[in-house]
Amino acid sequence: MKICQIIRPLVSxxxxxMMEHKLLQVVQDGSAQAVAVDAVGAKPGDxxxxxxxxxxxxxxxxxxxPSDLTIVGIIDKWxxxxxxx
Amino acid sequence: MQIVKVEGSLQCTARIExxxxxALRVLQTESGSRLVAxxxxxxxxxxxxxxxSGSAARYTAGxxxxxxxxxxxxxxxxWPDKE
Numbered sequence: 001m002k003i004c005q006i007i008r009p010l011v012s013x014x015x016x017x018m019m020e021h022k023l024l025q026v027v028q029d030g031s032a033q034a035v036a037v038d039a040v041g042a043k044p045g046d047x048x049x050x051x052x053x054x055x056x057x058x059x060x061x062x063x064x065x066p067s068d069l070t071i072v073g074i075i076d077k078w079x080x081x082x083x084x085x
Numbered sequence: 086m087q088i089v090k091v092e093g094s095l096q097c098t099a100r101i102e103x104x105x106x107x108a109l110r111v112l113q114t115e116s117g118s119r120l121v122a123x124x125x126x127x128x129x130x131x132x133x134x135x136x137x138s139g140s141a142a143r144y145t146a147g148x149x150x151x152x153x154x155x156x157x158x159x160x161x162x163x164w165p166d167k168e
Contacts, residue, residue, distance in 0.1 A: 001154060001155055055142075072104055074099040
């Protein structure tokens with residue numbers, strides 16, 4: 001799973017029907033930007049965890065949902081400034 | 086399967102049910118990039134572990150329902166052996 005930061009929601013009214021009305025977010029993963037389905041309701045600026053492969057489809061809704069990147073959790077504190085052991 | 090170093094654990098209370106209550110670890114690959122994996126083994130920060138990715142990662146915690154694509158499989162006893 002990757003650690004990404006939410007940039008902003010992605011608006012795409014003309015999309016395939018299988019995507020239904022799920023919220024899509026633009027996420028920043030290091031230098032690359034990607035689109036992830038939001039299953040937890042994060043807001044811009046949040047640090048989140050994104051999952052890929054078959055887990056992304058089930059996290060987004062059903063086994064057949066066409067997603068390869070889904071947000072599954074919002075990190076409590078990131079980056080961990082105090083580098084305690 | 087990749088060999089990575091455990092950087093620390095990750096606290097994430099707002100998560101989907103599919104993640105259940107599994108421990109999450111922050112891992113550092115040899116190329117320096119950061120990854121997050123579920124950890125059924127209980128690795129400590131600083132341990133070298135090997136991980137499995139993709140849908141295989143979902144079988145490591147016993148049941149297939151855990152929604153992860155990366156999971157710790159075991160802690161390596163001696164690594165790196167260059168020293």
